[in-house]
Each structure stands twice: as C-alpha cells, then as structure tokens.
Amino acid sequence: MKQLSFLKMDEPKITTDTQEWGTFKDSLRAPIHNWFTYPAGFSYKAVESSIQTHGIKEGQIIYDPFMGSGTTNLVAKKLAISSYGVEAHPFVFRIAKTKMNWTISNNAIHRALRVVESNIKAQQHSLSQTQVSEFLATEFPELILKCYEHNTLLDLWCIRNAITNSDLPTEIKDFFFVGLTSVLRQVATAATGWPYIAPNKQKVSSLNKNAFVEFTQQIHTMLIDVQETIQETHPNYLKHSHQLFNGDSRYTEHLIPSLCVDHVFTSPPYLNNFDYADRTRLELYFWGEAKNWGDISEQIRTKLITSATTQILRTDAKYNLADDLQTNCPYVFDFLQKSISELSAIRGTRGGKKSYDYLVSGYFNDMFKIISEVYRVLKHNTKAIFVLGDSAPYGIHIPTDELIGKIGLGIGFSDYRIDILRARGGKWKANPQRHNVELRESIVTLTKT
Ligand SMILES: C[S@@+](CC[C@H](N)C(=O)[O-])C[C@H]1O[C@@H](n2cnc3c(N)ncnc32)[C@H](O)[C@@H]1O
Incomplete structure (x- = not known):
C-alpha cells in the first residue's frame, strides 16, 4: 500500500471475517432487505455487529445520515432500537420507507391485488404488434423499449397504471410500487447489472416471463417476509419509533435535535465516481419519474x-475547498489542496478532462458538513461508524478513511480508529489504462467524549 507522506498515519487495524460487510451480498439473502437490490448497500450483519459491540440497547436511538434502502433502520427495528434515517434520493427513500412499514394487512393487500387485476383487464386492448410498438414508443424512453419484449412491457405498463391510477391507500400503493420495482430487472431481457444497463446483451432466462405472475409472486413473498420477520423481532418493537426523512443530511437542524442520538452507523457514497442517480435510471424511466438525463440531474444529482x-x-x-475545513482541519486542507492541484494539472493533459479535482473538493466539503451534523446530534460518550472506500482518480491516492478520521478530530471527536475490511480495485491491475494503486474498504470509528 502506498503510504501517505503528507499526513501522519496511525497504524490501521485489520479486521477478520468482514470481507463482505461493505457489500450488499448478505442483505440480498435476507427477507425485506432484499426487496430492492441496492448494490450501494451494505451488509445487515455489519449493523448488527456494531450494535452488539457498542452495547446499544432497546429504546436507544441509532441514526443513518445516508439511509439508502434502510439497512441500518431495519436492523434497529428488529432489535427494538429507535432510529433516524435521512436519504436524499426520493426513489430510494420510498423503498426504505416501505420496507419499514410492517402494519400492512394481508387481507387488504389481497383485495387490492384483485382491484389491480381487474384494472389491468379493463386496460387490455387487442392491439396488433405494430400498434403495440407504436403505443409503447409514445409512453417510454428508448432505453426502456430496448430492455423488454413488447408484450412484457405492455403488461408492465398496465400494472403500473393500475397501481398509480387506483384510489388505493398510499401504503398499499407503496407496497405495490416496491413489488413491481423489484421484478423490473427480473423480467428485462437486457442485461441490467450494476452500475450500467446493457440493452444490446440479451438475457435468455427472461424471455416469455409473465410480468403479472412475477409481480403477484413477489407481493406474496413480501407478505410472508413481513410475517416471518415480525415473528423473529423483539416483542417491544412497536414501542419504538423510526423517523425517516427524504432530505439532505448536510442540513438536519430542523429534523433531528442536538445530543439525542446514541449511535451512528452509515456508509457515505464512496469517492469512486459512481453515479447513484444513474443507478436508478431504468426504474425512474419506467415509473415516468424522469424522461432523460436532464430530469435525473435536476431531481436527483443536484440533491446528493x-x-x-x-x-x-x-x-x-462550491468547489473551492471550504473555509471551515481550512480553519478546523488544516492538515486535511493542505493535503487536499496539493492533491487537487495535481488532479487539475493532469486533467489538462487528458482527453476526457474528468473533473476529479472538483470531485475531491466537493466530496470533502460535503462530508465536513455531514460529520459536523453527526457530531451535533450525538450524545456524549458515543461512537459514529462510517463504512467507506478510498480512491485514486488519475492515479492520485486519496486516503478517504484517514481524511475522514482527521476531519472528525477537527470537528471535535476525540479519537478515530480505522479497521480495514478488504482490499479493492484488484480487477483493474491487468489494465494498463488504469492506475495500480491498491485501494481498500474500511470502517472508520469516530469517538465523541
Ligand atoms: C452507500 S449508499 C448507503 C446505502 C445504505 N447503507 C443501504 O444499505 O442501502 C449512500 C446513500 O447516500 C445517499 N445520499 C447522497 N447524498 C446524500 C445527502 N446529502 N443526504 C442524504 N443522503 C444522501 C445516496 O442516495 C445513497 O443512497
């Protein structure tokens, strides 16, 4: 590992058996957690372990400022721990909110399914294949048209409309929204992995899938998940509340009081140039919430x-390094200034002219604000845990874990500790176009005394 010459490094501690904690793999196998495959998510086991290690008990409060699909809050709910969660992406927020609502009634859902089914029948027309193609082209952006067989897409369109145009209660619409969203990639005939969609690669396993059958099966699975999860949940779970906000964790004064949180467990976006808004492009286009790149930028990119x-x-x-960072964290400021100058110089020599310089300054300006807010809401004698990864844009290593630790000290935390979960980025080693800096995924623990 390339060592930092500029910052004084504390010796990081290597953890064991935690390789997958920063990934969504465990959560993909867990009921409710797996209702939406959010590859940016982390393992529910990491949250459980933190709660146990730090002795968080029933009735205490845990907060996730980057709530995502709600992993931290779900684990908290099962253990009768109260929670706050803030998520800026409206679509992802709706998923998390739905996963946290277990008061959904089996009978109401079955009745609503019948309503949806009869609405679908009322919408089905006897159109020729040409008419179907023409109709779908007026309803959906090209990306969606390329991802589905036309009959499947027509079925999906009917289900979507039957849900959105119904006068069902919001919580049932949300439940169906998550159910239909989670089958969207299963019934697509194009490869739809993370982070990109490859409309030209065919997925034979999805040919001739019946969208309504897949949708109803998913709804039934979700109902069973809720029942089974409740049985395994702490009996006092209903006594404790969960306040989830579709908001911006840089600005939480109006949402979360000072000195009220017992533990923070979170994972910020990594500094690795993944576009969270783009990850949900297929879903946003399908639901008609965005039609193009501009819509996604306006509604989501600008909020994250x-x-x-x-x-x-x-x-x-806003891409000048903030004065607050300079005043409170001079070492971090100087290190970042030097890296940013290097990145600006390299940018001038590269064809793609990627704005990695501003990416780094924007990221740390934002993280400074969020860690300050985390510090404000935490009680004394508590810890904030950040699962995160470093990066090396244009081969310049930015040791995010060290920098976040040092920002924490500048804000008022008394101590930080780094545990390395795993090495990352090995898959690029054979590619001469990419850097060969060894990267890592770490847990940074900040202590507030
Ligand atoms: C690494 S993901 C967290 C995933 C989460 N741990 C889970 O298991 O689903 C980071 C999340 O931060 C969200 N985010 C980005 N900027 C934000 C902001 N200013 N306020 C709140 N959430 C934000 C992103 O939309 C993304 O869902």
Missing part, C-alpha cells in the same frame, strides 16, 4: 453529496 463527476458544473463556486 458530490461523489461523481457527472454532478459537477465547473462554473459553480
């Missing part, structure tokens, strides 16, 4: 912390 160059407008002054 800076973590992808696709969010950056070079004329925006």
Whole structure:
C-alpha cells in the first residue's frame, strides 16, 4: 500500500471475517432487505455487529445520515432500537420507507391485488404488434423499449397504471410500487447489472416471463417476509419509533435535535465516481419519474453529496475547498489542496478532462458538513461508524478513511480508529489504462467524549 507522506498515519487495524460487510451480498439473502437490490448497500450483519459491540440497547436511538434502502433502520427495528434515517434520493427513500412499514394487512393487500387485476383487464386492448410498438414508443424512453419484449412491457405498463391510477391507500400503493420495482430487472431481457444497463446483451432466462405472475409472486413473498420477520423481532418493537426523512443530511437542524442520538452507523457514497442517480435510471424511466438525463440531474444529482463527476458544473463556486475545513482541519486542507492541484494539472493533459479535482473538493466539503451534523446530534460518550472506500482518480491516492478520521478530530471527536475490511480495485491491475494503486474498504470509528 502506498503510504501517505503528507499526513501522519496511525497504524490501521485489520479486521477478520468482514470481507463482505461493505457489500450488499448478505442483505440480498435476507427477507425485506432484499426487496430492492441496492448494490450501494451494505451488509445487515455489519449493523448488527456494531450494535452488539457498542452495547446499544432497546429504546436507544441509532441514526443513518445516508439511509439508502434502510439497512441500518431495519436492523434497529428488529432489535427494538429507535432510529433516524435521512436519504436524499426520493426513489430510494420510498423503498426504505416501505420496507419499514410492517402494519400492512394481508387481507387488504389481497383485495387490492384483485382491484389491480381487474384494472389491468379493463386496460387490455387487442392491439396488433405494430400498434403495440407504436403505443409503447409514445409512453417510454428508448432505453426502456430496448430492455423488454413488447408484450412484457405492455403488461408492465398496465400494472403500473393500475397501481398509480387506483384510489388505493398510499401504503398499499407503496407496497405495490416496491413489488413491481423489484421484478423490473427480473423480467428485462437486457442485461441490467450494476452500475450500467446493457440493452444490446440479451438475457435468455427472461424471455416469455409473465410480468403479472412475477409481480403477484413477489407481493406474496413480501407478505410472508413481513410475517416471518415480525415473528423473529423483539416483542417491544412497536414501542419504538423510526423517523425517516427524504432530505439532505448536510442540513438536519430542523429534523433531528442536538445530543439525542446514541449511535451512528452509515456508509457515505464512496469517492469512486459512481453515479447513484444513474443507478436508478431504468426504474425512474419506467415509473415516468424522469424522461432523460436532464430530469435525473435536476431531481436527483443536484440533491446528493458530490461523489461523481457527472454532478459537477465547473462554473459553480462550491468547489473551492471550504473555509471551515481550512480553519478546523488544516492538515486535511493542505493535503487536499496539493492533491487537487495535481488532479487539475493532469486533467489538462487528458482527453476526457474528468473533473476529479472538483470531485475531491466537493466530496470533502460535503462530508465536513455531514460529520459536523453527526457530531451535533450525538450524545456524549458515543461512537459514529462510517463504512467507506478510498480512491485514486488519475492515479492520485486519496486516503478517504484517514481524511475522514482527521476531519472528525477537527470537528471535535476525540479519537478515530480505522479497521480495514478488504482490499479493492484488484480487477483493474491487468489494465494498463488504469492506475495500480491498491485501494481498500474500511470502517472508520469516530469517538465523541
Ligand atoms: C452507500 S449508499 C448507503 C446505502 C445504505 N447503507 C443501504 O444499505 O442501502 C449512500 C446513500 O447516500 C445517499 N445520499 C447522497 N447524498 C446524500 C445527502 N446529502 N443526504 C442524504 N443522503 C444522501 C445516496 O442516495 C445513497 O443512497
């Protein structure tokens, strides 16, 4: 590992058996957690372990400022621990909110399914294949048309409309929204992995799948998941509340009081140029919530912390490193200034001219604000845990874990500790176009005394 010459490194501690904690693999096998495959998510086991290690008990409060699909909050609910969660992406927020609602009634869902089914029948027309193609082309962007067989897409369209145009209660619409969303990639005939969709690669296993059958099966599975989860849940879970906000964790004064949180467990976007807004492009286009890149930028990219160059407008002054960072964390400021100058110089020599310089400054300006807010809401004698990864844009290593630890000290935390979960980025080693800096995924623990 390339060592930092600029910052004084504390010796990081290597943990064991935690290789997958920063990934969604465990959660993909867990009921409710797996209702939406959110590859940006982490393992529910990491949250359980933190709660146990730090002795968080029934009735205490845990907070996740990057709630995502709600992993931290779900684990908390099962253990009768109260929670706060803030998520800026409206679509992902709706998924998390639905996963946390277990008061959904089996009978109401079955009745609603019948309503949806009869609405679908009322919408089905006897159209020729040409008419179907023409009709779908007026309803959906090209990306969606390329991902589905036309009859499947027509069925999906009917189910979507039957849900959105019904006068069913919001919580049932949300339940169906998550159910239909989770079958969207299963019935697509195009490869739809993370982070990109490959409309030209065919997935034979999805040919001739019946969208309504898949949808109803998913709804039944979700109902069973809720019943089984309740049986395995702490009996006092209903006594404790969960306040989830579709908001911005840089600004939480109006949402979360000071000195009320017992533990923070979270994973910010990594500084690795993944575009979270783009990850949900298929879903946003399907639900008609966005029609093009511009819509996604306006509705989502601008609301998230800076973590992808696709969010950056070079004329925006917010990419100067913040004065607060300079005043409170001078070492971090100087280190970042030096890295940013190097990145600006390299940018001038590269064809793609990626704004990695502003990506780094924007990211740490935003993280400074969020860690300050985390510090404000935490009680004394508590810990904040950040699962995160470092990066090496244009081969310049940015040791995010060290920098976040040091920012924590500048804000007022008394101590930080780094545990390395795993090495990352090995798959690029054979590619001469990519850097060969060894990267890592770590847990940074900040202590507030
Ligand atoms: C690494 S993901 C967290 C995933 C989560 N741990 C889970 O298991 O689903 C980071 C999340 O932070 C969200 N995010 C980005 N900027 C935010 C902001 N300013 N306020 C709140 N959430 C934000 C992103 O939309 C993304 O869902």
